[in-house]
Amino acid sequence: MHRYPRWPIHVALTGVSFVMLIPFYWVLKTSVTGENIFAYPPSVLPKAPHPFYYVDVWYYIPFARYFLNSVVVSALAVAANVIFNAMAGYALTRDFPAKRFVLLLFLSCMMVPFQATIIPAYLITGRLGLLDSYWGLALPQFSTIVCIFVFKASFDAVPRSLIDAARIDGLSEWRIIWRVMMPLAKGAIATNVILGFIWSWNNFLWPLIVTRSAEMQTLPLGLARFLSYQEDTTGALYAFCIMVLAPGILLFLMAQKEFIRGLTSGATKG
Amino acid sequence: MKRRTVLQAGLAGAATLTLPRASRAQAPRKLSYLTWNISDQEQLFKEEFADFRKANPGVEIEWLDKKGTELPAFFQTQLAAGTPPDVVDLQGTIWVEYAANGALLDLTPYLKKEPEVAKLFNQDYLASWQYQGKNYMLPFYIAKTLLYYNKTMFKEAGLAGPPQTFDDLLGYAQKMAKGEKTGFLTLNFDWLYWPLFKMNGIELLTPDLKKAAFNTPAAASVLERLAKATDGGAINKISWTGRWVEPNGAFAGNTVGMLHAHSSSYFFVKGQGSWINESTLGVAQAPGYWATPTNHGFGISKSTKNPDLAWAFIKHLTSTQWATRFSQSRKLLTGNIAADRAGLDYLRKDDALGAQVLQTQLEHTDRFTGNWPLPFDAQLKDAFYPEIQNAVLGRKSAKAALTDAERAVNRVVSRNS
């Protein structure tokens, strides 16, 4: 299909990219200048940029500590995600009684708004003795339905014949999974890593409820606290936004090839 | 099975059994202390804790601080789990609900036993924490609404001093409104706008607090005038839509004639408006001296294992010594008479205007309004304000809005009695 001119596409996409990126630029600019929070009209290019807002943020909350907490929690969540979702996804490629029921169960689980589950979730976590701990923070995120279906789809994409052949060879289920399935599910793994990370990293309400001690706070809580003090009155707030967003963006940029391939590897093969 | 027990635990709100960390928090000689978004005082708190431990050896203090908007969520979850903090700092009238439902300890016996404690505080403020004749809180820090006015704009409009009546207020606002400039702005969260109605003799509920009493021709005409003034730009729209930053920010922008807000607004506005000094910013009581308090107080959870220790702790926190330090470092009033005198003296040297602002907080404290001791205050607010908002922003006629508000309010009242 080479019959159409390219430049309109480029124009359109450049325009869209511009719209997508302008907020980033604006926040970045403000985070190094503090301009245009009260001054009008705003200057489009930063004047006299300086890093001091970042310094302020760094000392405003125990940033390193909160950062570490966020990293640990996200790491736990991601690891558990990949394993559990892969297992569940694999199971769902098999035919077994009550499969339909399980699928519908998963589907409807997606429809439960978290905000309404806070209290029971808290009590349960308490029962498990995990309050105010990394495990307690991460546990609700240990398995995510969307990712289960991503795995299922990419496993489905594996030709049956391959599996049957392996089975005829007498490979055990485990070997089939590790030797045959996993290598073919790289993309799904990348997808799961990224999504799992994003969802856990950005989680705000649950840490708020389940953490008690100051040492267990995560970055989003730091951001909320910061907001409650500084409101929009300082470039530091936007510096904070950048510092909070950077890790997610970095991870995405690093893994995006696998990620996009992951989704394109047939996340929605129907 | 598990599901069952968990459900029961949840519904009974008594899952204390296996909450290791939390239950440790309840162990003897340990106090957990929840504050409302004031982590900037960490330094001071640390000293206070240390000092308290000297007097009470072996006591461990767990300090929690949550942002205001999320504190209720945190506190209520803790209540549900049966592990509320022993000492909690509550703002506004939230405490009434907790008190009415038996979450807070009645401090009256202690105050009776140690009459000298009550004497430390401004009686009007202290009384604003009474529910059904019982006192549930000691003052942490106090504030009430007042009227800031932009002297420069007043001069331009040929106005001498602050308005003395509601008519003045609207008239002055009208005089100052032109183009970008607006005449009047009020904060509207909680009941901070209520003095506008009270100064017109409007009551929210009947004296027995059992029925709505505000659906009157008088109220309707007040609403209509407010709506008209808002539409004409005399009253800044942000009055009815903004939350905290927007109104204060707008006033700091030097284009608003009057700001009806409480004392803490001053420090926010001053931080933003370089124009602010004694010759440009005026400070006065609202017409009729009516004001809505918005205080922070210390309460004690009923479920605490060491009520006496907790009481000793809040006595310590509100003692003249520490209240003074707090008042000076945070530039506010604590309700502790001696401490506030010292704090004001200290502030006068550094920021006379600020001292002037705080001074207003101690005058006419017999004219509090918008602080009804109602266990369902939050529901009332949510039933009432949106309708008022509809009226003043001209989305409904005043009469219709009041009628709807009346219906909503009466439903709330009847649901809760």
Next chain:
Amino acid sequence: MSDPAETPRWRRSVFNRFVLVPAGIAVAVALWNVYVSTHDHGLVAGRVVDTAGRPVAGATVALWVLNFTTYVEKTRATTDSEGRFVITDNDSHNIRLAAEKPGIGRSPRVPVRLYFRAEDIELREPLVLAASN
């Protein structure tokens, strides 16, 4: 990335962006911390002069440090015969300095931003005492 055929497995498992990027960041952080640990004695040095630019001896220099939203006075120092002063115990990253000498006048509060807490600095501009403010 490079072709699996020619590069051995361990190589690929080490030299890929998922290892190198974090490693790079770690190194940068380490270096920065080394620098910080050698420059955080909390020394704030500077000069105080009068409007004519003559050094002022015996002027009091007050150090104000930021506490969340407000500045609080931390310590004071006095200038020597060359009008130099050294504050040795600054532990903040966002400070203001004001000099004063009865009879000569005051300087405005000069905001000073540091890259990290207790950074050692030498003020470029001297604090200027003026009778007016």
Next chain:
Amino acid sequence: MATASAVAYRPPRVARRRTRQAVLVWCFLAPSLAIFLLYRIVPLLWNAVLSFTQWSPLRAMRWAGLDQYEDMLHDDVFWQALWNTLIFIASAPVAIAIALGLALLVSSDIRGRDVYRTIIFISYPLMTVAVAIIWRWLFDERVGLINYVARSLHLVDRPIQFLDSFVWALPSVIVANIWQMLGFYMIILLTGLQNIPPNLYEAAAIDGASAYRRFLRITVPLLKPSLFLCIVIGMLNSFTSFDLVYVMTGGGPGRATELLVTYIYKLGFSQTRFDYAAAVTVVFFLLLVSIAWMANRLSGGNVGAVERD
């Protein structure tokens, strides 16, 4: 493979294999099921039970029959929130349509399309709280970028109070939401597009079907699963957007941006009406399930990515 061939000659026992299979399947499902049981199903049942009672962390539980649901009928705020939520959900198809257009563009083999893909997607990984802060400020009345642009282009003479106006607040929040979700939808649709065998197009092209017809006859039908997934995610957005609303408008002005989730949260934690909140939750849940069911029907009964057997 040595071990494999060694055991290869053992005759497989069908029955034993089947039970082994079942055991395996359930073992594999167990962890995820456990998580969902603890953090989704139990809480849901908790809400279901609660919705027929009167309870708060402070008051002992009392049976209340259908009172809570009856309250809902008279609760204007509930209806407002429901309406807003439906609008919010209804905005998803718009976003999806845009995303589809973008997906078609970036799936054409042009130079630097991966860059475009990345740029368009990059807003999704952002923390919603931060996104809310950013957009709240872009929409700011006095110094917001959007008003600045609009004013310098003389589109408006007075700045618009986006987040403080009853007319603009909800659209503004929706715009922010679309901005964040666009990339995600696009990627999903992109995957769908790439799974369409190109030979279909070629065949159609040979039959002389216009690009437009090819799109209608081939692309859209084969995209249904992806579209369905997008719709589901769009629905879930109506509560993942809690942070967005919470930070940008807090549900105001009035109730202009009150969604069911924000309302549920407020009911519970600021009004201490967990019982009523539970009833609203149940209704909300049923609403979402029924919408999902309809979407599934529309996308041809097969829930695509979500179910395939």
